[in-house]
Every structure is written in structure tokens, then in C-alpha cells.
Amino acid sequence: MFALAGCVPNNASTTDAAAAITVDSSATDCTVSAGTATSGTLKFSVTNSGDQVTEFYLLAEDGLRIVGEVENVGPGISRDLVVQAQPGDYFTVCKPGMVGDGIGRSSFTVTGDKVQLAGDVQEQVDQAAVNYVAYVKDQVGQLVTGTQAFVDAFVSDTPSPDGKTAAELYATTRANYERIEPVAESFGDLDPAIDFREADVPAEDEWTGWHRIEKDLFPPTADENGGTEYVPLTAEERTYYADKLVSDTQLLYDAVNDPDYTVSIDAIANGAIGLLEEVASGKITGEEEIWSHTDLWDFQANLEGAKVAYEGVRDIVETKDPDLVKTLDERFASLQDTLAEYGSLNSGFTYYDELTTDQVKQLADGVNALSEPLSQLTATLVG
Incomplete structure (x- = not known):
């Protein structure tokens, strides 16, 4: 049920087909525009409306393993996180200041059928190390x-x-x-x-x-x-x-x-x-x-x-x-x-x-x- 993930620039052509799920990381909350999605390529468009550098995480069902993350999102800046998401239960969370256990943790569900992971084995190995x-x-x-x-x-x-x-x-x-x-x-x-x-x-x-x-x-x-x-x-x-x-x-x-x-x-x-x-x-x-x-x-x-x-x-x-x-x-x-x-x-x-x-x-x-x-x-x- 787990996926490999990657962070990409906002204008990357590989994400054009992905419907963006917006994320607002403020000083007090982590507001995600949807709580469900269909398996496959997902794009989270993360905007920092707070006053500290922030991070956004998609966590696995155990709330520990990081499926994907985008870090160093400065105030007023937007960055995208793109993941190949398998069906299952996840959590989203933001981390203003980039320390501590984060804020606004919410459940996120992926429905649909299991999908083939993108990339060859080496790309999967590299992404596993990043995660x-x-x-x-x-x-x-x-x-x-x-x-x-x-x-x-x-x-x-x-x-x-x-x-x-x-x-x-x-x-x-x-x-x-x-x-x-x-x-x-x-x-x-x-x-x-x-x-x-x-x-x-x-x-x-x-x-x-x-x-x-x-x-x-x-x-x-x-x-x-x-x-x-x-x-x-x-x-x-x-x-x-x-x-x-x-x-x-x-x-x-x-x-x-x-x-x-x-x-x-x-x-x-x-x-x-x-x-x-x-x-x-x-x-x-x-x-x-x-x-x-x-x-x-x-x-x-x-x-x-x-x-x-x-x-x-x-x-x-x-x-x-x-x-x-x-x-x-x-x-x-x-x-x-x-x-x-x-x-x-x-x-x-x-x-x-x-x-x-x-x-x-x-x-x-x-x-x-x-x-x-x-x-x-x-x-x-x-x-």
C-alpha cells in the first residue's frame, strides 16, 4: 500500500497531468483542500502563509514513515510535492520552523487500484534513500x-x-x-x-x-x-x-x-x-x-x-x-x-x-x- 515519492519544481512537466491538491501551511494549521484522492500520481501544491520556513509531509498509515516531503518552503513561497500513491490510509502534516512534531495532522485516504511504481529499480532505490x-x-x-x-x-x-x-x-x-x-x-x-x-x-x-x-x-x-x-x-x-x-x-x-x-x-x-x-x-x-x-x-x-x-x-x-x-x-x-x-x-x-x-x-x-x-x-x- 506504500509508495515512493519525490519533490519537484513547480513548473515540472511531469506533474502537468496531476490534479493539484492545495495545502496552506500557516502559523497555526495545515489546511489540505481534500482528504481523499484516487491512486496514482498526486500533486500537493504547498503554500506557506506563515512567518517561518515550513515543511509538508505525507506520512504512511503508521504516522511515522515519510512517503513524501517538501522542505524549506519560505514564507510566501509555494512548492509542489508529487507522489505515486498506492491505495491506503495516510496522514498529512506541516512543520513550521522545521522542528518538533508538526501541526494540523489530518487523515488522508487514497482509493482505487494498486498502481505500478514509476521509474526503474535504481530510481526506486534512490527515492527510498531520500525518504x-x-x-x-x-x-x-x-x-x-x-x-x-x-x-x-x-x-x-x-x-x-x-x-x-x-x-x-x-x-x-x-x-x-x-x-x-x-x-x-x-x-x-x-x-x-x-x-x-x-x-x-x-x-x-x-x-x-x-x-x-x-x-x-x-x-x-x-x-x-x-x-x-x-x-x-x-x-x-x-x-x-x-x-x-x-x-x-x-x-x-x-x-x-x-x-x-x-x-x-x-x-x-x-x-x-x-x-x-x-x-x-x-x-x-x-x-x-x-x-x-x-x-x-x-x-x-x-x-x-x-x-x-x-x-x-x-x-x-x-x-x-x-x-x-x-x-x-x-x-x-x-x-x-x-x-x-x-x-x-x-x-x-x-x-x-x-x-x-x-x-x-x-x-x-x-x-x-x-x-x-x-x-x-x-x-x-x-x-
């Missing part, structure tokens, strides 16, 4: 604003503007990072600075990032802390670690928004595989969130990130190995159904230390069942 980069930039943009709200609550020890404390914001804010963690790992020292667990840090190195703050938000007992009573951070130390997390997150944002940043098709597939390995190595063992026990929040985000990466190349893989695609579709759905038995990112999950041995085994079996066929993705894609 995945857009997804990464979107997740990191949301992480920037979410992290700032989180550390503001952490430093002040008062609820954020939406009434949530730092402890309440911790797991959900991290989801944007966990969905694209292999990307952060590709930038050398950024992942260690942002996301290393205490046990991962060499004795001579400084421990910073999310898990340093986690330990202060969810302080361990002396028995949990190697027999030593945990000493809470001072106000100055909280500010230091908060500022460091914000700074390192900004470095990640700058890296993925560099004009030269791109990803290869094998990196997308390997990213999906790597995210399932993250689940197997940290979440299933309960070692990732050793103080907060919010491992299932990370598990969900890793699974979502892996599925987004997979679905971005799914149509290409299906032409080479339809049986593999069928198996992956089924096992992604099965693992998601199992995880959903314990909650969701919106409603919260069961804390990991509250799971029984049998429940942990059930989750591990689901991860293993998906990991085996997923490990074949890269070889199938590039072979």
Missing part, C-alpha cells in the same frame, strides 16, 4: 524539542508545560532516538555521549546522556548500586548533564541536516536489522533501562524504527523475494501484537521488572522469529 533521510531528520527534529522540554523539567524539578514531570517524559521522549539509533551510532562519539549505559562507559571516560539522568530520576537503592548509597545530583550537576544532552542532541540534528548527509540502501536494511539486535541485546535482558525499567518503551520504538526502514524498501524486495516479504509482514505484525499486550507508547507499558519469566520468553521468541528472516533483508535487497 529514509527525511524520516531520520523528522525524528531528530522531534527529539530536539522533546529533549528540551524534558531537561527543562529535570533541571527545575517542576512539571513541563503539559503538566508532565521529567520522570513521566523520560521514556516517551527517548522514542524518537530509539527509532533511529543506528544512525546516531554512525556518527562516532555521539551515541556514547547520548545513550551509553553506565556499564558501557570505560572507567577513564565521563558518563553523560540519557542514562546518567535516568539514574538520578529513578535512584537505586544501595543494594542496586553495588552496595553504595546513591548520592543525588546537585542542582549544578543537573544543569551540566542537561546542557550536555541538549548540546549533543543538537550535534546529531546538525549532522543529519548537513546537505551532504545521505544513506545507502544497504544501510537502511542494516539499520532495520540493527534495531532488532538492539532489542535482543538490551531490551529483552532488561539491561537498557536498568533504573527506570522502561525497556518496553524502547522495545516499541526499536520495532517501529525497524519496520519503517523495512517498509521503505519493501516494494523493491518484493520483486526479488515475495516469500521473504510475506514472512516479514507476518512476523512484524505478530511481534507488534505480542508487545501490544503490555501497553503502548501513548498509554504506557508494563514496567520490565514486573514481567514474569514466561512473558519475557514470549517476547524473546517473537524477536527471534522476526530476526531470522530480517537478517536476509540486506542480501536480498542488494543481491
Whole structure:
């Protein structure tokens, strides 16, 4: 049901046959002239009536994967987004300022018959890479604003503007990072600075990032802390670690928004595989969130990130190995159904230390069942 997409200039002849759907991106809303369309070539004509540079996205049914996007639309400027849209359910959203989670998110439905994707395989590969980069930039943009709200609550020890404390914001804010963690790992020292667990840090190195703050938000007992009573951070130390997390997150944002940043098709597939390995190595063992026990929040985000990466190349893989695609579709759905038995990112999950041995085994079996066929993705894609 998903499509590959592209952004084109306003006067491109390839869009002449497409009936334009107008989009008004203002400071407060994202007004789309139609909520339905027929499958095939669609053109969204995006006008920025606000006072900030904006972006427009067509998102897949999960609200995460970017089917198409047009960015850097200045105030008073119009640009077009052209997509080959398959039947299915989508979302539209605008992002004034190009950070955060956007405004005016609305449902968009495509009806009709499945259509043949335009372009040869190489063009589809190239567009899959463009769409995945857009997804990464979107997740990191949301992480920037979410992290700032989180550390503001952490430093002040008062609820954020939406009434949530730092402890309440911790797991959900991290989801944007966990969905694209292999990307952060590709930038050398950024992942260690942002996301290393205490046990991962060499004795001579400084421990910073999310898990340093986690330990202060969810302080361990002396028995949990190697027999030593945990000493809470001072106000100055909280500010230091908060500022460091914000700074390192900004470095990640700058890296993925560099004009030269791109990803290869094998990196997308390997990213999906790597995210399932993250689940197997940290979440299933309960070692990732050793103080907060919010491992299932990370598990969900890793699974979502892996599925987004997979679905971005799914149509290409299906032409080479339809049986593999069928198996992956089924096992992604099965693992998601199992995880959903314990909650969701919106409603919260069961804390990991509250799971029984049998429940942990059930989750591990689901991860293993998906990991085996997923490990074949890269070889199938590039072979």
C-alpha cells in the first residue's frame, strides 16, 4: 500500500497531468483542500502563509514513515510535492520552523487500484534513500524539542508545560532516538555521549546522556548500586548533564541536516536489522533501562524504527523475494501484537521488572522469529 515519492519544481512537466491538491501551511494549521484522492500520481501544491520556513509531509498509515516531503518552503513561497500513491490510509502534516512534531495532522485516504511504481529499480532505490533521510531528520527534529522540554523539567524539578514531570517524559521522549539509533551510532562519539549505559562507559571516560539522568530520576537503592548509597545530583550537576544532552542532541540534528548527509540502501536494511539486535541485546535482558525499567518503551520504538526502514524498501524486495516479504509482514505484525499486550507508547507499558519469566520468553521468541528472516533483508535487497 506504500509508495515512493519525490519533490519537484513547480513548473515540472511531469506533474502537468496531476490534479493539484492545495495545502496552506500557516502559523497555526495545515489546511489540505481534500482528504481523499484516487491512486496514482498526486500533486500537493504547498503554500506557506506563515512567518517561518515550513515543511509538508505525507506520512504512511503508521504516522511515522515519510512517503513524501517538501522542505524549506519560505514564507510566501509555494512548492509542489508529487507522489505515486498506492491505495491506503495516510496522514498529512506541516512543520513550521522545521522542528518538533508538526501541526494540523489530518487523515488522508487514497482509493482505487494498486498502481505500478514509476521509474526503474535504481530510481526506486534512490527515492527510498531520500525518504529514509527525511524520516531520520523528522525524528531528530522531534527529539530536539522533546529533549528540551524534558531537561527543562529535570533541571527545575517542576512539571513541563503539559503538566508532565521529567520522570513521566523520560521514556516517551527517548522514542524518537530509539527509532533511529543506528544512525546516531554512525556518527562516532555521539551515541556514547547520548545513550551509553553506565556499564558501557570505560572507567577513564565521563558518563553523560540519557542514562546518567535516568539514574538520578529513578535512584537505586544501595543494594542496586553495588552496595553504595546513591548520592543525588546537585542542582549544578543537573544543569551540566542537561546542557550536555541538549548540546549533543543538537550535534546529531546538525549532522543529519548537513546537505551532504545521505544513506545507502544497504544501510537502511542494516539499520532495520540493527534495531532488532538492539532489542535482543538490551531490551529483552532488561539491561537498557536498568533504573527506570522502561525497556518496553524502547522495545516499541526499536520495532517501529525497524519496520519503517523495512517498509521503505519493501516494494523493491518484493520483486526479488515475495516469500521473504510475506514472512516479514507476518512476523512484524505478530511481534507488534505480542508487545501490544503490555501497553503502548501513548498509554504506557508494563514496567520490565514486573514481567514474569514466561512473558519475557514470549517476547524473546517473537524477536527471534522476526530476526531470522530480517537478517536476509540486506542480501536480498542488494543481491
